[in-house]
Amino acid sequence: MSRVFSGVQPSGNLHLGNYLGAMKNFVKLQEDHECIYCVVDMHAITVKLDPLTLKKNVLEVAAAFIASGINPEKSIIFVQSQVSAHAELAWIFNCVARLGWLNRMTQFKEKAGKNREGASIGLYTYPILMAADILAYHATHVPVGDDQRQHLELARDIASKFNSDFGNEFFPITEPVIMGVATRVMSLRDGKKKMSKSEESDYSRLNLTDNKDEIVNKIKKAKTDPMVLPDLDCLGENGMFKDQILQERPETVNLLNIYSALSEEPMEKVISNFSGRQFTHFKNELSDLAVEVLTPVNDEIKKLLGNNSFMEDILKKGKEKAIEISDPIINETKRIVGYF
Numbered sequence: 001m002s003r004v005f006s007g008v009q010p011s012g013n014l015h016l017g018n019y020l021g022a023m024k025n026f027v028k029l030q031e032d033h034e035c036i037y038c039v040v041d042m043h044a045i046t047v048k049l050d051p052l053t054l055k056k057n058v059l060e061v062a063a064a065f066i067a068s069g070i071n072p073e074k075s076i077i078f079v080q081s082q083v084s085a086h087a088e089l090a091w092i093f094n095c096v097a098r099l100g101w102l103n104r105m106t107q108f109k110e111k112a113g114k115n116r117e118g119a120s121i122g123l124y125t126y127p128i129l130m131a132a133d134i135l136a137y138h139a140t141h142v143p144v145g146d147d148q149r150q151h152l153e154l155a156r157d158i159a160s161k162f163n164s165d166f167g168n169e170f171f172p173i174t175e176p177v178i179m180g181v182a183t184r185v186m187s188l189r190d191g192k193k194k195m196s197k198s199e200e201s202d203y204s205r206l207n208l209t210d211n212k213d214e215i216v217n218k219i220k221k222a223k224t225d226p227m228v229l230p231d232l233d234c235l236g237e238n239g240m241f242k243d244q245i246l247q248e249r250p251e252t253v254n255l256l257n258i259y260s261a262l263s264e265e266p267m268e269k270v271i272s273n274f275s276g277r278q279f280t281h282f283k284n285e286l287s288d289l290a291v292e293v294l295t296p297v298n299d300e301i302k303k304l305l306g307n308n309s310f311m312e313d314i315l316k317k318g319k320e321k322a323i324e325i326s327d328p329i330i331n332e333t334k335r336i337v338g339y340f
């Protein structure tokens with residue numbers, strides 16, 4: 001049986017990258033899969049976060065799930081710290097994973113930056129908790145953006161090592177699901193950097209909570225280059241952008257990817273429509289499209305956040321369903337490792 005699991009950190013404003021790279025795909029998958037979507041607050045505290053802000057962010061992510069189209073009647077929506085299996089399994093996996101595996105994780109190196117000695121241990125072991133999140137539900141498929149590919153590899157390694165250490169096939173080997181043209185949405189200020197919540201400049205991203213004026217303004221200010229929009233020659237035979245344009249015009253590629261993902265039009269069609277046009281024309285069209293897609297999500301988030309008891313009820317029911325699935329799995333894991 002296939003089961004989908006994914007999570008989003010309540011670490012700040014959700015942005016277009018989270019929406020296109022993850023949440024939009026969560027919605028598609030619920031049509032024909034059993035889906036579990038988690039607000040991963042335990043991951044969010046791997047960096048310093050004010051407790052009141054964390055609480056507010058948790059509700060915002062849960063509201064954004066629903067506003068993006070996740071149906072709480074169909075899919076499970078819950079908060080990670082409310083289900084103890086995540087922490088319990090993470091400890092067991094700490095003892096299965098090898099130090100050398102974690103030392104290869106590029107996200108830790110990027111996030112810790114120059115101050116590696118001052119980073120939290122939690123930030124370092126983050127991918128182990130992520131493996132526990134997934135495997136506590138025996139999830140088989142994990143929809144994520146491209147940035148999480150390496151962490152999912154690690155989850156597969158942990159499952160394989162556990163199975164071989166204890167001589168069984170208890171944990172499934174999870175498949176990443178990396179869908180669509182927007183698997184890596186880049187910063188609006190620098191086409192070589194990922195769009196991210198923690199980037200200092202708010203002009204680098206479109207937040208799901210941005211209003212119409214903010215969206216228009218940010219797209220107007222988005223970095224481009226002095227040329228006109230490219231023609232179909234920029235695509236290779238496989239329909240992907242050629243290396244040369246990726247290297248020389250990363251901001252242009254990013255904006256075209258965003259347009260294609262928001263409009264759900266194939267890239268060939270988008271390029272044919274805008275080829276030879278100036279950026280001012282393209283940016284106006286992109287702004288209209290972004291406002292059309294993001295404003296209803298923004299409005300719905302606000303509406304849901306105004307209904308606290310509805311949101312709390314969804315998270316309570318989600319927690320109960322999550323415990324129902326994870327309890328027998330964590331209990332069997334404890335029996336396998338020989339806990340008393």
Ligand code: AQP
Binds near residue numbers: 010011145182183
């Ligand atoms: N720029 C992106 N393009 C496509 N997908 C993205 N995701 C994040 N950024 C992009 C995907 O969104 C999901 C939730 O991510 P997360 O919030 O749990 O953590 P993250 O990847 O660390 O996101 P940020 O915005 O970069 O947060 P900070 O700045 O706090 O580190 C994941 O599936 C992720 O792949």
